[in-house]
Amino acid sequence: MDVMIQSILNGMLMGCIYALIALGLSLIFGVMNVVNFAHGNFVMLSMYFTFWVGTLYKIDAVLSPLITFPLLFLFGILVYYGLISRTLREHYTIQIAVTVGLMTFLGAITQLIWQARPRALAYSFVQGTIQFGSYTIALSRLISAIISLIIIMVISFFLARTWPGRAIRATSDDSSAASLMGIDFQKTYALAFGLGSGLTAIAGGLLMTFQQVDPTMGLRFGLLSFCILALAGLGSIAGLVISGLIVGISESLAMSFWDPRARTLVIYLIFILVLWLRPRGLFGRK
Amino acid sequence: MSSETILKTSQLTKCFGNLIAVKNVDLEIQRGEIIGLIGPNGAGKTTFFNLITGLEIPDKGKILFKNHDITFMSPHRICKLGMSRTFQVTRSFGEMSVEDAIRVGAYNRRGEKEVQKKVDWVIEFFDLSDIRRSKCNDLGLASLRQVEVARAVATEPDLLLLDEAGAGLTGAELFKLMAALKKLNQETRITLCVVEHVMPMVMGLCERIFVLDAGELIASGNPDKVCNNQRVIEAYLGGGISLETGFTG
Amino acid sequence: MNVFKKTNIGKLLIIFLIIFALFIPFILGSNQYQVLLATTVLLYGVMATSWNIIGGLAGQLDFAAFAYLGLGAYTSGTLLIRFNLTPWIGMILGGVIAAGFALLIGIPLFRFRIKEVWYALTTSALVEILKVSFNMWEEVGGPVERCLPYFSGSLLHMRFTSYIPYYYMMFAMLIIALFLNQRIASSKLGYYLKALGEDESAAEVLGVDTQTTKLKALLCYSFLIGMTGGIYANMYGYIHPSFFNGQETTKIAILGIVGGRGITYGPLLAALLLVGAQEYLRASLGGEFSGLYLLIYAIILIIVVLFKPRGIATFVQDAYKKIITGEVKNKDVV
Numbered sequence: 001m002d003v004m005i006q007s008i009l010n011g012m013l014m015g016c017i018y019a020l021i022a023l024g025l026s027l028i029f030g031v032m033n034v035v036n037f038a039h040g041n042f043v044m045l046s047m048y049f050t051f052w053v054g055t056l057y058k059i060d061a062v063l064s065p066l067i068t069f070p071l072l073f074l075f076g077i078l079v080y081y082g083l084i085s086r087t088l089r090e091h092y093t094i095q096i097a098v099t100v101g102l103m104t105f106l107g108a109i110t111q112l113i114w115q116a117r118p119r120a121l122a123y124s125f126v127q128g129t130i131q132f133g134s135y136t137i138a139l140s141r142l143i144s145a146i147i148s149l150i151i152i153m154v155i156s157f158f159l160a161r162t163w164p165g166r167a168i169r170a171t172s173d174d175s176s177a178a179s180l181m182g183i184d185f186q187k188t189y190a191l192a193f194g195l196g197s198g199l200t201a202i203a204g205g206l207l208m209t210f211q212q213v214d215p216t217m218g219l220r221f222g223l224l225s226f227c228i229l230a231l232a233g234l235g236s237i238a239g240l241v242i243s244g245l246i247v248g249i250s251e252s253l254a255m256s257f258w259d260p261r262a263r264t265l266v267i268y269l270i271f272i273l274v275l276w277l278r279p280r281g282l283f284g285r286k
Numbered sequence: 287m288s289s290e291t292i293l294k295t296s297q298l299t300k301c302f303g304n305l306i307a308v309k310n311v312d313l314e315i316q317r318g319e320i321i322g323l324i325g326p327n328g329a330g331k332t333t334f335f336n337l338i339t340g341l342e343i344p345d346k347g348k349i350l351f352k353n354h355d356i357t358f359m360s361p362h363r364i365c366k367l368g369m370s371r372t373f374q375v376t377r378s379f380g381e382m383s384v385e386d387a388i389r390v391g392a393y394n395r396r397g398e399k400e401v402q403k404k405v406d407w408v409i410e411f412f413d414l415s416d417i418r419r420s421k422c423n424d425l426g427l428a429s430l431r432q433v434e435v436a437r438a439v440a441t442e443p444d445l446l447l448l449d450e451a452g453a454g455l456t457g458a459e460l461f462k463l464m465a466a467l468k469k470l471n472q473e474t475r476i477t478l479c480v481v482e483h484v485m486p487m488v489m490g491l492c493e494r495i496f497v498l499d500a501g502e503l504i505a506s507g508n509p510d511k512v513c514n515n516q517r518v519i520e521a522y523l524g525g526g527i528s529l530e531t532g533f534t535g
Numbered sequence: 536m537n538v539f540k541k542t543n544i545g546k547l548l549i550i551f552l553i554i555f556a557l558f559i560p561f562i563l564g565s566n567q568y569q570v571l572l573a574t575t576v577l578l579y580g581v582m583a584t585s586w587n588i589i590g591g592l593a594g595q596l597d598f599a600a601f602a603y604l605g606l607g608a609y610t611s612g613t614l615l616i617r618f619n620l621t622p623w624i625g626m627i628l629g630g631v632i633a634a635g636f637a638l639l640i641g642i643p644l645f646r647f648r649i650k651e652v653w654y655a656l657t658t659s660a661l662v663e664i665l666k667v668s669f670n671m672w673e674e675v676g677g678p679v680e681r682c683l684p685y686f687s688g689s690l691l692h693m694r695f696t697s698y699i700p701y702y703y704m705m706f707a708m709l710i711i712a713l714f715l716n717q718r719i720a721s722s723k724l725g726y727y728l729k730a731l732g733e734d735e736s737a738a739e740v741l742g743v744d745t746q747t748t749k750l751k752a753l754l755c756y757s758f759l760i761g762m763t764g765g766i767y768a769n770m771y772g773y774i775h776p777s778f779f780n781g782q783e784t785t786k787i788a789i790l791g792i793v794g795g796r797g798i799t800y801g802p803l804l805a806a807l808l809l810v811g812a813q814e815y816l817r818a819s820l821g822g823e824f825s826g827l828y829l830l831i832y833a834i835i836l837i838i839v840v841l842f843k844p845r846g847i848a849t850f851v852q853d854a855y856k857k858i859i860t861g862e863v864k865n866k867d868v869v
Contacts, residue, residue: 035652035655035656037655037656037659083837083841086841087840087841090844091594091844092650092651092652093590093594093596093651093792093796094840094844096596096651096652096655097596097788097792097836097840098837098840098841100596100598100655100659100785100788100789100836101789101833101834101836101837101840102833102837104785104789104829104830104832104833104836105830105833105834105837107829108826108827108829108830108833109830111826112826112827112830219660219663219781222660223660223663226656226660230653259671261667261670261671262667262671264660264663264664264667265664265667265668265671268660268661268664271657271660272639272640272643272657275643275644275649275653275657276643279643279646279649279653339740340739340740341736341739341740360647360739360744361647361736361739361740362739362740362741362742362743362744362745363744364740365739365740365741365742366742370740370741370742371740373736373737377734377736377737378733378734378737379729379730379733379734379737379738380733381729381733382729382730382733386726386729387730389726390726390727390729390730390738390741390743391741391742393723393726393727393742394741394742397723398722398723401723437741438740438741441741441742
């Protein structure tokens with residue numbers, strides 16, 4: 001029983017970070033109806049950037065988003081104008097194909113540059129553990145989860161209260177009506193893409209405080225975010241967080257009670273189950 | 287006119303969030319009739335069509351087609367039963383040729399051996415021989431509308447729904463379409479239900495007219511009776527509209 | 536629909552190509568390595584051409600090719616190891632298992648109005664998931680290579696002392712795949728697939744059962760590849776979870792898109808060019824650079840998708856039309 005609760009606790013913490021990653025994907029999908037297949041690889045790329053920045057300039061992983069966020073944000077905007085915008089009017093398979101190409105490209109290039117062996121950072125200042133009764137929680141995970149939730153709330157506020165944020169919401173509801181209202185939908189799309197990508201930088205930095213990175217992780221994070229997106233449906237950030245928690249807990253329980261190798265398998269099973277039973281997601285609007 | 291009911295809706299209702307698009311509509315169409323469905327923009331006519339053809343699911347009510355309950359039936363099965371439609375904004379199979387598009391419809395009832403004959407018949411009937419090999423994307427509006435109607439007719443429906451098939455057509459094109467539809471009804475006893483804003487088409491073609499306003503059925507009957515119905519006149523404008531010509535004054 | 540078939544020059548060209556292909560093993564002589572390379576090129580040709588049924592005709596981006604190959608290989612191989620069942624039957628069963636698996640994915644995802652992107656997502660993860668699952672599944676071998684029983688030159692057990700018979704088997708599969716592509720494209724199934732690719736709602740109200748139609752295409756594709764998996768297992772003589780290769784499965788879709796979705800010979804053309812070049816380079820430079828090849832594939836995909844989205848086979852189509860008819864395409868008709 002103790003093992004189960006410990007497992008659930010760990011899963012919840014991871015779930016918060018996963019929700020942050022999924023939020024990035026949701027922004028892009030919700031706004032312009034493009035699924036960025038490369039999203040998982042963006043996370044992996046951010047982790048590599050964090051590693052690079054951390055090793056080269058000795059910057060702690062938690063602070064690295066100060067550098068990596070603008071990097072990924074700009075990268076997202078570049079990708080949007082360079083690749084995505086050209087395919088918006090084409091057949092949907094073309095749109096998918098271009099992000100698949102990007103995903104393959106990033107996967108291949110990270111493998112060439114950093115090779116197959118895993119990379120990790122030396123100790124971050126958020127080391128150590130906390131005791132809650134008989135349960136142990138790694139400080140790095142706790143802080144990562146808290147920061148993730150804070151960022152999610154910030155984005156939520158941004159979408160609800162600020163002008164660019166409202167533009168994003170309007171465009172995702174109805175892009176032609178939005179453009180009639182004077183919203184430049186190209187700029188809004190670019191902003192959404194950049195923002196969605198930038199969020200992966202934050203998540204990547206947080207993950208690097210307690211994880212290592214290797215070239216195969218892109219698929220795992222991709223599958224995670226798609227699964228959370230499918231589970232949550234579109235339109236509710238709270239739904240996204242709850243789905244993130246569900247997925248995190250399931251992964252953790254599977255690793256503890258079934259088989260550590262089964263971590264992605266269980267995510268996939270959830271994904272398939274959602275598609276079979278409730279394709280609109282638990283909290284979906286559209 | 288035969289007295290067999292081909293389509294009957296009871297208390298048909300559809301809401302989109304807080305908006306009630308179709309409200310408690312009770313409607314009956316007899317086999318072989320040419321029916322008009324009119325009403326101001328946003329009255330719910332296209333939603334009504336979507337409900338009957340299975341593209342939307344009603345929140346309340348029943349739809350009976352040829353005595354089958356098709357309320358929750360999928361669109362392709364409804365087509366197999368004998369109902370087909372055209373769309374308000376033409377939904378053509380852009381990259382396909384006219385002939386191929388019609389063939390898709392013809393496969394509804396015909397196997398490989400007979401399908402070419404059916405395609406040829408439809409092309410002949412709608413006078414499309416000149417453009418049979420043209421890509422749908424290359425066609426002008428009038429031709430596109432003809433092709434859409436032809437495509438739907440190729441499925442050999444008992445009931446054909448036409449959603450604003452006359453919109454944007456010039457006088458001659460309109461006349462051609464109307465003549466084809468009349469001929470079709472006379473030769474094959476097909477039932478037609480026409481949603482239209484183009485009044486000459488409605489008046490010239492339809493035996494009975496239903497009027498929708500804000501989702502509700504507010505009038506029905508022969509064209510003259512409907513034209514002079516006070517509620518109908520108020521629904522379109524504040525009054526003073528001559529429904530014969532579609533202009534005020 | 537296919538201009539080639541309608542003229543004599545096209546027919547002559549096809550016959551010439553077939554004869555040439557049949558003689559390749561003898562041209563290469565006793566160099567077994569090169570025969571294996573040629574067979575590998577054919578393998579990718581078979582897979583890409585089969586992919587065309589789901590990816591080109593049905594318009595669904597599918598990344599599960601190596602999932603079905605692996606399933607077919609494991610089915611045929613395991614039945615041979617456990618029950619001494621001849622792979623000639625095992626191959627068929629491999630196709631059945633692969634097709635059955637495909638149904639598990641297809642049925643929920645092909646319902647009316649479910650977006651194509653979910654199919655692409657689901658299939659893209661499938662290969663990795665199967666790799667993990669088979670790694671964990673001890674009964675059929677787990678992470679260890681399971682060797683097929685050794686027979687020297689047994690037709691019954693599909694084991695030969697040379698790669699040449701496998702070459703011809705692969706070639707036969709290719710012919711089957713091409714033939715199936717053609718037959719489907721000109722049949723009711725083909726017209727229905729094209730229609731739902733253009734406009735799903737319009738197709739539905741014209742009587743097209745979109746779910747069943749897509750499932751039919753999926754079953755053809757997965758069955759073909761499952762069968763090919765049976766040949767694959769016997770060619771290499773073992774089964775292993777690495778058959779579920781995530782990198783290679785993406786390549787199949789890339790070949791299909793780059794070659795020309797929906798054009799019968801399009802993916803084959805891409806396979807001959809790209810895989811041929813890759814295998815040739817691999818023979819000359821060595822196998823260290825698999826990441827580099829993948830990078831090049833990705834770049835080619837992006838370039839083709841942005842600038843020639845209908846695939847490189849359209850170059851051939853346009854050239855052919857110009858030579859034969861001298862006509863400029865697209866007469867504008869109002």
